[in-house]
Amino acid sequence: VRREFMAIFEDVREGFRRYFRLLFDGGEADILLDDPIVPAESGIAITTKLPGKRVQLMTALSGGERSLVSAALLFGMISARPGPFCVLDEVDAALDDQNTGRFRRILEDFVGLTQFIVITHNAGTMEGADAIFGVSMANDGISQVVSLRVREEGLLSSDNGSVVS
Amino acid sequence: VRREFMAIFEDVREGFRRYFRLLFDGGEADILLDDPIVPAESGIAITTKLPGKRVQLMTALSGGERSLVSAALLFGMISARPGPFCVLDEVDAALDDQNTGRFRRILEDFVGLTQFIVITHNAGTMEGADAIFGVSMANDGISQVVSLRVREEGLLSSDNGSVVS
Amino acid sequence: MYLKRLDIFGFKSFPRRTVLEFEQGLTAVVGPNGSGKSNIADAVRWALGEQSMKAVRGTKTEDVIFGGGGNRGRSGLAEVSLTFDNADGWFKVDFNEIAITRRAHRSGENEYLLNGARVRLKDIQDLLRSVGLGVGGNSVINQGQIDAALTLKPDGLRELLEESA
Amino acid sequence: MYLKRLDIFGFKSFPRRTVLEFEQGLTAVVGPNGSGKSNIADAVRWALGEQSMKAVRGTKTEDVIFGGGGNRGRSGLAEVSLTFDNADGWFKVDFNEIAITRRAHRSGENEYLLNGARVRLKDIQDLLRSVGLGVGGNSVINQGQIDAALTLKPDGLRELLEESA
Numbered sequence: 199v200r201r202e203f204m205a206i207f208e209d210v211r212e213g214f215r216r217y218f219r220l221l222f223d224g225g226e227a228d229i230l231l232d233d234p235i236v237p238a239e240s241g242i243a244i245t246t247k248l249p250g251k252r253v254q255l256m257t258a259l260s261g262g263e264r265s266l267v268s269a270a271l272l273f274g275m276i277s278a279r280p281g282p283f284c285v286l287d288e289v290d291a292a293l294d295d296q297n298t299g300r301f302r303r304i305l306e307d308f309v310g311l312t313q314f315i316v317i318t319h320n321a322g323t324m325e326g327a328d329a330i331f332g333v334s335m336a337n338d339g340i341s342q343v344v345s346l347r348v349r350e351e352g353l354l355s356s357d358n359g360s361v362v363s
Numbered sequence: 364v365r366r367e368f369m370a371i372f373e374d375v376r377e378g379f380r381r382y383f384r385l386l387f388d389g390g391e392a393d394i395l396l397d398d399p400i401v402p403a404e405s406g407i408a409i410t411t412k413l414p415g416k417r418v419q420l421m422t423a424l425s426g427g428e429r430s431l432v433s434a435a436l437l438f439g440m441i442s443a444r445p446g447p448f449c450v451l452d453e454v455d456a457a458l459d460d461q462n463t464g465r466f467r468r469i470l471e472d473f474v475g476l477t478q479f480i481v482i483t484h485n486a487g488t489m490e491g492a493d494a495i496f497g498v499s500m501a502n503d504g505i506s507q508v509v510s511l512r513v514r515e516e517g518l519l520s521s522d523n524g525s526v527v528s
Numbered sequence: 529m530y531l532k533r534l535d536i537f538g539f540k541s542f543p544r545r546t547v548l549e550f551e552q553g554l555t556a557v558v559g560p561n562g563s564g565k566s567n568i569a570d571a572v573r574w575a576l577g578e579q580s581m582k583a584v585r586g587t588k589t590e591d592v593i594f595g596g597g598g599n600r601g602r603s604g605l606a607e608v609s610l611t612f613d614n615a616d617g618w619f620k621v622d623f624n625e626i627a628i629t630r631r632a633h634r635s636g637e638n639e640y641l642l643n644g645a646r647v648r649l650k651d652i653q654d655l656l657r658s659v660g661l662g663v664g665g666n667s668v669i670n671q672g673q674i675d676a677a678l679t680l681k682p683d684g685l686r687e688l689l690e691e692s693a
Numbered sequence: 694m695y696l697k698r699l700d701i702f703g704f705k706s707f708p709r710r711t712v713l714e715f716e717q718g719l720t721a722v723v724g725p726n727g728s729g730k731s732n733i734a735d736a737v738r739w740a741l742g743e744q745s746m747k748a749v750r751g752t753k754t755e756d757v758i759f760g761g762g763g764n765r766g767r768s769g770l771a772e773v774s775l776t777f778d779n780a781d782g783w784f785k786v787d788f789n790e791i792a793i794t795r796r797a798h799r800s801g802e803n804e805y806l807l808n809g810a811r812v813r814l815k816d817i818q819d820l821l822r823s824v825g826l827g828v829g830g831n832s833v834i835n836q837g838q839i840d841a842a843l844t845l846k847p848d849g850l851r852e853l854l855e856e857s858a
């Protein structure tokens with residue numbers, strides 16, 4: 199159990215550190231074991247140092263910074279033990295345009311490794327998509343889904359064929 | 364105490380119902396006393412009926428719908444007992460373009476009654492502003508504020524004069 | 529392996545059978561507030577065997593069954609299927625496609641099916657865990673929950689890492 | 694009455710004296726992630742006498758004092774002033790302008806000033822409550838907290854209404 203846990207921990211740590219530096223374009227981050235002697239029962243703490251800033255409390259991070267640190271940890275866990283797919287529901291809501299761009303570029307790196315289904319209002323995130331589903335609701339409280347093919351046709355075109363009702 | 368509480372409750376209720384209908388462009392909402400006999404000790408429950416939908420649990424509301432219901436309650440409380448100013452920190456983060464527009468129009472209605480200072484990433488909300496402050500941080504962790512005059516000059520122009528350091 | 533198709537029928541705001549066919553890369557889901565995007569994320573989480581109704585924004589089984597709207601009465605049943613492409617044999621079973629289905633009746637009874645055959649919840653959970661898709665893992669990140677990991681205590685963070693393995 | 698001016702000095706990411714002069718209408722505050730926008734909202738809440746450090750994203754008094762950055766050492770003092778225009782006599786005191794100041798030292802000691810004269814916290818709280826600016830009220834809505842009212846129990850909602858009066 200202990201060897202397996204340490205293997206996971208080290209893989210997640212390496213991924214977290216890598217994605218943190220990509221998302222923040224610099225800085226340092228780490229995850230540390232409270233009690234390295236008995237790792238499988240030890241707590242884990244996160245430390246961050248943002249580029250240009252002193253080391254700080256996690257509570258002092260801004261809304262966007264919290265989303266980016268959490269995204270780096272999530273990408274670290276996914277790259278350590280990839281699952282077949284991942285659904286992200288508006289995780290980019292707090293991000294400004296520049297950080298949305300960085301976030302999107304990481305998602306694009308995962309293509310071929312893990313499938314991502316991303317719910318978003320952010321035009322910057324949509325730009326990277328291979329396919330887009332548009333969800334709407336008429337005045338009857340019933341959801342409709344339309345598939346907007348992207349890649350091969352360049353422009354978004356609505357392909358009603360896939361709305362099966 | 365009881366008469367004063369009931370007066371506040373009725374004013375907030377009237378405001379909440381009005382702003383709900385404006386923000387959702389229809390529907391119905393209300394706040395109810397659990398125990399009308401002893402109002403000052405009674406709990407308060409919120410009920411909502413969104414346009415085109417059946418009455419539903421508060422937990423089933425979407426992210427944007429929760430923000431709008433809460434905004435309607437906030438505007439109701441402010442209109443019932445106006446304070447001199449109110450600071451709103453990214454309360455429009457979950458709103459789509461249409462709802463951002465409705466939210467902005469209500470803020471504009473308050474001009475002259477209550478002063479609003481609104482932190483936002485949303486271009487739709489900025490459109491309604493009489494003045495804009497731009498905050499930035501160089502690579503040294505130190506915040507700078509620049510005042511971008513709006514109204515009289517039409518286009519945003521940076522007026523470094525107000526950065527006092 | 530990837531998620532090839534999602535079928536939703538009678539679940540939340542989808543009374544009609546709705547089919548989403550996914551590509552392997554990055555898929556974006558977009559639409560106005562309250563249109564049903566997070567309901568799609570809930571459908572995926574629910575089909576993976578989620579036992580906490582709170583995690584799909586409800587309080588009891590019935591809350592996920594379409595409650596009526598427009599001139600359509602409420603549904604008697606909610607059914608969601610996830611169809612995986614298993615050409616690469618990630619699932620250690622001898623099928624090219626794996627379909628996991630969950631059904632719930634207004635009586636509160638839940639049924640689980642694997643490629644159309646009734647199985648127990650435990651069978652689904654064991655199968656999913658073997659490919660890193662356990663409900664506790666990172667397959668669905670709910671709206672507003674991206675930074676939940678930052679509020680965990682050190683022991684909670686260790687558990688998060690263990691579950692993602 | 695309205696908030697005419699905000700002076701921040703040594704508070705969080707503002708080591709230099711920064712002055713924001715406000716109009717009566719709607720002011721927008723914009724800028725990239727982590728630049729210091731929410732720190733401005735925290736400065737306002739803090740100057741209004743907020744006693745909970747958690748409500749300004751800290752754990753102890755020192756956390757709101759500039760901690761250093763770039764080649765600038767940490768500050769020894771944090772000071773925030775709110776200057777109100779009282780031409781309409783909303784504050785029942787005989788001044789055209791009311792300036793409320795809060796200062797904190799690294800020792801943990803807090804000072805409160807009214808138009809430059811030392812007063813007790815209680816004097817500030819009484820004065821603010823008389824114009825509907827009590828800390829519990831709705832003068833500052835923190836980032837991510839807009840829908841907090843929807844998670845309150847019925848008794849909590851009644852208290853919210855009472856505080857806003």
Ligand SMILES: Nc1ncnc2c1ncn2[C@@H]1O[C@H](COP(=O)(O)OP(=O)(O)OP(=O)(O)O)[C@@H](O)[C@H]1O
Binds near residue numbers: 416423426560591595
């Ligand atoms: N059991 C149910 N029956 C019918 N409709 C339901 C049911 N449960 C939820 N809904 C509807 O789903 C809507 C919420 O949808 P959802 O949360 O998916 O919106 P969204 O597209 O994610 O919006 P946002 O962009 O605001 O997050 C609610 O308004 C509610 O009417």
Ligand SMILES: Nc1ncnc2c1ncn2[C@@H]1O[C@H](COP(=O)(O)OP(=O)(O)OP(=O)(O)O)[C@@H](O)[C@H]1O
Binds near residue numbers: 758
């Ligand atoms: N005591 C302090 N000393 C120096 N810097 C501090 C202090 N407290 C907080 N900060 C800095 O303030 C930054 C956060 O700023 P703030 O929360 O205001 O950002 P924001 O503009 O609201 O961003 P977002 O758009 O992401 O919400 C942190 O990165 C931190 O470096």
Ligand SMILES: [Mg+2]
Binds near residue numbers: 426567
């Ligand atoms: Mg949603």
Ligand SMILES: [Mg+2]
Binds near residue numbers: 261262730731732836
């Ligand atoms: Mg902020």
